[in-house]
Amino acid sequence: GESVGLHLPTLSVQEGDNSIINCAYSNSASDYFIWYKQESGKGPQFIIDIRSNMDKRQGQRVTVLLNKTVKHLSLQIAATQPGDSAVYFCAERDTDKLIFGTGTRLQVFP
Amino acid sequence: GAGVSQTPSNKVTEKGKYVELRCDPISGHTALYWYRQSLGQGPEFLIYFQGTGAADDSGLPNDRFFAVRPEGSVSTLKIQRTERGDSAVYLCASSYRQGYQDEQFFGPGTRLTVL
Numbered sequence: 320g321e322s323v324g325l326h327l328p329t330l331s332v333q334e335g336d337n338s339i340i341n342c343a344y345s346n347s348a349s350d351y352f353i354w355y356k357q358e359s360g361k362g363p364q365f366i367i368d369i370r371s372n373m374d375k376r377q378g379q380r381v382t383v384l385l386n387k388t389v390k391h392l393s394l395q396i397a398a399t400q401p402g403d404s405a406v407y408f409c410a411e412r413d414t415d416k417l418i419f420g421t422g423t424r425l426q427v428f429p
Numbered sequence: 430g431a432g433v434s435q436t437p438s439n440k441v442t443e444k445g446k447y448v449e450l451r452c453d454p455i456s457g458h459t460a461l462y463w464y465r466q467s468l469g470q471g472p473e474f475l476i477y478f479q480g481t482g483a484a485d486d487s488g489l490p491n492d493r494f495f496a497v498r499p500e501g502s503v504s505t506l507k508i509q510r511t512e513r514g515d516s517a518v519y520l521c522a523s524s525y526r527q528g529y530q531d532e533q534f535f536g537p538g539t540r541l542t543v544l
């Protein structure tokens with residue numbers, strides 16, 4: 320998959336710092352949300368998901384926060400590593416399909 | 430196979446030609462999805478199969494695009510009379526569709542370039 324985008328928002332962090340990537344979604348009726356990571360030349364890879372009846376979910380080094388009031392999702396990555404460098408997309412499920420947001424490129428510096 | 434595979438990985442064609450893109454889903458996955466990703470954008474839904482039938486083809490941009498999944502496994506996306514605007518990465522995903530959570534596993538994509 321193509322992950323190099325000329326106009327993608329970019330977040331630059333130092334290795335070891337925490338990263339926060341934000342996303343706004345469009346449909347207030349959406350009930351399931353997913354964060355994907357996409358590295359250059361690869362397809363999106365599932366990171367973590369959350370249902371609309373939750374406001375926080377934690378995984379390994381990652382946390383997703385959901386604010387339904389303002390239709391906002393965030394992905395927090397703890398102790399960011401060079402291997403976390405990629406483009407990150409949020410997606411909301413609409414019936415059977417996924418609707419992806421604008422990606423954010425995460426760059427990790429040593 | 431270990432994951433979703435797509436062939437070819439790259440396809441260069443001329444305007445007006447016909448192309449076929451193939452997707453091999455994860456074995457046992459009943460649901461299969463096609464998405465299209467343009468440079469700098471997130472994937473956009475094209476079509477969804479449940480088994481052999483297209484359950485939702487609302488994302489196909491026009492009638493030049495067609496997809497099949499005759500045996501409920503491999504799927505082919507067909508594009509007739511290709512246009513330069515069709516240039517993109519075409520992603521396939523599959524899922525098991527069990528219960529509420531329905532993680533879609535994506536393949537690496539086919540990069541289509543129409544000259």
